[in-house]
Amino acid sequence: xxxxxxxxxxxxxxxxEKREExxxxxxxxxxMELETVMNYVSESINPDGVRAQEVKESLExxxxxxxxxxxxxxxxxxxxxxxxxxxxxFRAEQTxxxxxxxxxxxxxxxxxxxxAETKAIEHYTRVVEAxxxxxxxxxxxxxAILRDEQQHRKLFEGFLREYAAEGKA
Numbered sequence: 001x002x003x004x005x006x007x008x009x010x011x012x013x014x015x016x017e018k019r020e021e022x023x024x025x026x027x028x029x030x031x032m033e034l035e036t037v038m039n040y041v042s043e044s045i046n047p048d049g050v051r052a053q054e055v056k057e058s059l060e061x062x063x064x065x066x067x068x069x070x071x072x073x074x075x076x077x078x079x080x081x082x083x084x085x086x087x088x089x090f091r092a093e094q095t096x097x098x099x100x101x102x103x104x105x106x107x108x109x110x111x112x113x114x115x116a117e118t119k120a121i122e123h124y125t126r127v128v129e130a131x132x133x134x135x136x137x138x139x140x141x142x143x144a145i146l147r148d149e150q151q152h153r154k155l156f157e158g159f160l161r162e163y164a165a166e167g168k169a
Contacts, residue, residue: 010135023082025127033070039097048103107169110159117153
C-alpha cells in the first residue's frame with residue numbers, strides 16, 4: 001500500500017528516480033566501509049615490529065569508526081525506502097589493502113590505508129554532489145563522514161612522510 005508522501009523532498013513520489021540513484025551510491029559506500037573494516041582488522045593484527053605498533057593502534061581505533069559509518073549508510077538506505085544489502089551482493093575491491101608478503105612491511109599497510117581513504121573521499125564527494133540540491137539529510141551525513149575520512153588519510157600521510165624521511169618509503 002502506497003502512502004501519500006506528497007511533496008516531502010527526497011521522500012516524495014516525484015523524487016523516486018533520484019532517491020533510487022542515491023540509494024545505489026549509499027550501497028556502494030556501505031560496502032566500501034565494511035570491506036575497509038575487514039581489511040583494517042587484518043592490518044591491525046598482522047604487522048610485526050616495534051614501528052608497526054602505532055599504525056596498528058590507529059587502525060584498531062578506525063575499525064569502530066568505519067563500522068559506525070557503515071551503520072549510518074545502512075540506516076539512511078532504509079530511510080530512503082531502500083533495502084540494506086546482504087553479503088551476497090558484496091564484491092571485494094580493495095586489492096591495495098591486502099596484507100603484505102612480509103609482515104614487517106608497514107609502508108605497504110600505510111599506502112593501502114591512504115589508497116582506501118582516497119577512494120572513500122572520492123566516492124563520498126560524488127555522493128555529496130548528487131545530494132546537494134535534493135537530499136540535505138544525506139548530504140549532511142556524508143559531509144560529516146567525508147571529514148572523518150579526510151582526517152584518517154591525513155594521519156596516514158603523516159606516517160608515510162615519517163618513513164620517507166628515514167628512506168624507508
